[in-house]
Amino acid sequence: MRVSVSEAKGQLTDLVRRAEAGDEVILTRHGHAAVRLVPVAATPDHRSRRALLEAVRSSAAAKATAGPPAARSQDLLYDREGLPG
Template sequence: MKISVTEAKGQLTDLVRRAEGGDEIILTRHGQSAVQLVPVKSARLDARGRKELLEAIRASGVANAKPGPNPARSQDFLYDGDGLPK
C-alpha cells in the first residue's frame, strides 16, 4: 500500500498495526516513495547473550575514547588574567 505522508499523519496508528501484521506500507512524498514502514524484529537475548553484548559495547567505548580537556583548566574562559570573572 502506498500512501502520502500527509494522509498518513491521521492514520499512523492504523498503518503501524498493518505493518506489524505484515502489510507493505510505503509513504510517499510528492508522488515518490520516501520510506517504508516495517516491523522491528525483537532480538531476545539470554543472560549470556546480554553479557556478551555489554562487553562488546564497553570494549567499543574504551577503544573509541579520546582524551578531553584538563578539568583543572576547563573554566578558564570565564576569568581574566587576574583571576576575576569577565
C-alpha cells in the first residue's frame, strides 16, 4: 500500500495497525517512495544481524578454494611462447 505523507497524517493509527499486521506500507513524497513502515519485531536486532553475518562468513570460508597464485592467474590466456592463445 502506498500513501502520500500528507494523507498519512490523518491515517497514522490505521497505517501502523496495517504494518503490524504484515501489510507493506510505504509513505511517498511527491510520488516517490520515502519511508516504509515496518513492525519493530520484524526488524532484526544487533545480535541477530551479527549472527547472520558470522554465518555468511563461515559459509563462504568453507566454500572458498585456493586458486592459482596471482603471478600465474592469466597463464591460460597464453601459449608456451607467450603469445595469446
